[in-house]
Amino acid sequence: MRVTSVRGDAEVYEKHRDELTRFARVLVGRDDAPDVVSNVVTRVLASGRSLAGLREPRSYLMKAVLNESRSVIRKRRVSSAAIQPHYDRLVDYRIGEAVAGLPPRQRAVTFLAYWGEMTSSEIAELLGMRPGTVRRYLHLAREKLRGVLDANQ
């Protein structure tokens, strides 16, 4: 039984690992992202839970990654530079800076909306927020990013 369960946990982990790491990378940067994902999974298992037994493992783990990332940001004071890749265009660099300066939850919902092409309802379901809250975060983030782009025109 134990072997079966661990194998099930491994399958769940492998299935979601890349998505979780991408998500964490946007939130805390490439250096800390693997640790965030690792910590989340280890904490779930250490608490006696089974990944394979979670009703909605993707949603559960994404929420956990968001919370763990916020904790990392708070404790380590992650600078925006930590998540910045190399950009070819100045406008991308400036938008990148603005994105990195967004509060984690605004960054999370804009990533899922713009990169993941998810609707507000889908994001809300995934992250356990109300759709109205997601729309509010998107609105606030969009206003900031629009300001950067307009200034760059």
Add this chain to the structure above:
Amino acid sequence: MPISDTELRGTVRHVYQKMVDDSPLSPEWGELPVPPLRTTNERRSPNGLVAAMAAVVVVLVAVGGTLWIVRTSAPSVGPGPIAEAPARVVARVTVVFSPGEVTDAQFDVFGDVVANYGPDTDVEFIDEATADKQARDHAAGDPDTLAVLDQRPDVAASYAQVGFTDLDEAPAFQEQVGELDFVVVAIGSNGPLLGRGDSDLPAMSVEQDSIRGAVWQFLYNLDLPQQIRSNEPETPGSDLPVGDGGIVATTVSVPSELIQDGVDLQNRILADGNVTLQELEQAVAAMAECMQSRGLNDVTWSVDPDGNGFSSGYTATFGDTEDAAIATLCRYSYIEQLYP
């Protein structure tokens, strides 16, 4: 010329693509650190995880009359009790603090305490200036709400957390508050504040109540100065409705020690898990007696028979701070656990 939505979306998407471009590399399953075993009956406590991580299994084996102590390392991961993730956020806790009031180390402890309740707890730490700014952003263009914020900066956290924009949207706001299940804690130079949605909120779940307990434990440990704001409501510790939205902020000075009689009474009432109207009346009367016996003038009290709560009052006696300390002590000793 303002940038179009399409261009904004395209540019932001491109930036995010750059951020995640490198192939993500998290540890393989086999490379994950082996988590410690957590026993099924281990109580979830602030130090539970730490205790589990430090656990070493000691087995007593009796062989032929000789007692052997066998010490083993923690077993590898087992299936453990399967607990399904709740479908919603259990509680949202916003901690608002004044820089310098609370150290990073204290926040780390608090963060770990709350995090131990799982990823279904949404905790946010912001300073007072941020809370105020967020609240004003949400209330932009609404002079009524802005006026309230000017009068009660301590409720900014509630406004910021709920994020409504217009008090005229009361029904929608009520609906939102009803689903938020949030606890807001503001810690500032004037003492701590704990707020929650109004009485339309359903009773706290066990998890929320535990988190609330963790919040209070955290506040006690801070040993903040026992001060009351000068613009407190007439009865410190009473519920103050703000605006038509129905949000209620409860401002308290945390008593350093409770009255044992009151604690015992609350425990007796809570023994069966229910608080009847009669029991609430008994507790409120005892609270009023407590206030009166400590010298407060003209103590009054009442309990709403429809279950909408209770009220109490007194007239100024010794001075704002002293009166408030008595009222708060009595409230927390006799009522708080019954009527959070």
